[in-house]
Amino acid sequence: MLRFGIIGCGTIADFHIEAIRGLGGATAAVTAISSRNASKAQAVAERLGCAWTADYMELLAREDVDIVCVTTSSGSHYRIGCDALAAGKHLVIEKPVAMRAHEALALCRLAAERSLTLSVISQRRFEPLHREVKRILAEGKLGKLLLAEVEVPFFRSQSYYDSAPWRGTIAEDGGALMNQGIHSIDLLLWLAGEARTVYGRTVTATHAMEAEDLGVALVQFKNGALGTMMASTSINPGFPAGIRLYGSEGTIKLAGSDIVHWSVPGYEAPPAFGSAPAYGGVSDPRSISHLYHQLQLQNVIEAIASGSPPEVTGEDGFRAVQLIEAVYESSATGKEIAIEPHSIL
Incomplete structure (x- = not known):
């Protein structure tokens, strides 16, 4: 049994x-909870029957914590993640793994140096439909991949951003790409492969906040395919995230957890995954299932037991942040940005 400590008592916890x-x-099992809000930490701990503290360093010092889940605001992920790894704890960080690519890379290297498991939450990889699409691509059933597109046309009200001082800030929260769009961007890289260059634009169109509420980009992948990505929190009333994959032999289009189009030679469209929870989060970030978090945590536990990498590594988290950071740089400079390879070790 692995004993979990959770740092952060917000919604995502x-x-x-x-x-x-x-x-x-x-x-x-959860053995300890930490939050800067002592009363919140105590309430959660009493409900779970575990220990609590308002100082996460006290949680990290506990011998009955093997693995830590960091569920705090995004801007604190790097600092808390470094402390957790330094304390010898395996680590699961909510997306994004860090706010800057160099911070994400540093976390990956620290975990490797200490032979600890690091995983970033990218639970949409564990949805049955996405895993089926991944298999189809790996088997080459779409032929040569020509174009991969993702879109996240979400809606968030101004009151959502006004609900906490860190929301919508570049340093602590990120905008539509780094916050809402990063799951789809992770899927894009998982399905289409590593990116070579990106050209992008970001704007703050409808909200009073620092970060972007609309971002678009054109990606060239190392395998020669092109890609597009769009993420927004200004699209009223909000629509499910979409994925479109165009190959030389066929096409797959998805919206949320639904198949919009499926033409794969020799493969009928899979039946509806009746036991899979419905897609959520379009206009309410709380309206998602915990099932895919559960499947990812199960995989992390298995990876720790076997000494193998988890299905979603810290390096995967780094690549997503690196691509988004390059979009921001492209938007600021008006130039196409090369995505430089980096070695973890």
Whole structure:
């Protein structure tokens, strides 16, 4: 059994708590909770029957914590992640793994140096439909990949951004690409491969905030395919995130958890995954299932037990942040930006 400590008691922590509880007490348990808000930490801990503290360094010093989930605001992920790894804890960080690419790379290197497992939450990789599409691509059933597109046409009200002083800030939250869009951008890189260059534009169109609420980009992948990505929190009333894959032999179009079009030679469209929770988060970030967090945490536990990398590594998190950071640089300079390879070791 792995013993979890959770740092942060906001909305996203609830998904981690329910995911860990769903794994069963013989596999995993929450043994400690930390939050700067002492009363919130105490309330959650009393509900779970575990220890609590308002100082996360006290949680990291506990011998009954093997792995830490960081569910704090995005701008604190790097600092807390470094402290957790330095304390010898395996680490799961909510997206993004860090706000800057060099910070994400530093986390990956620290984990490697200490032989600790680092994973960033990219739970959409564990949705059955996405795993089926990944298999189809790996088997070459679409032929040569020509174009891969992702879009995240979400809506967030001004009151959402006004609900906390860090929301919508570049340093602590990020905009539509770094916050809402990063799951789809991770899927884009997972399905289409590593990016070579990107040209992008970002604007703050409809909200009073620092970061962007609309970003678009054109990507060239190392395999020669082209890609597009769009993320926004200004699209009213909000629509499911979409993925479109165009190959020389066929096409797949997805919207949320639904198939919009499927023409794959020799492969019928898979039946609806009846047991899979419906896609959510279009206009309410709380309207998602914890099931895919649970599946990812299960994979992390298995990776720790076997000494193998998890399906979603810290390096995967780095690549997504690196691509988004390059979009910001492109928008600021008006130039196409090369995506430089980096070695973790």
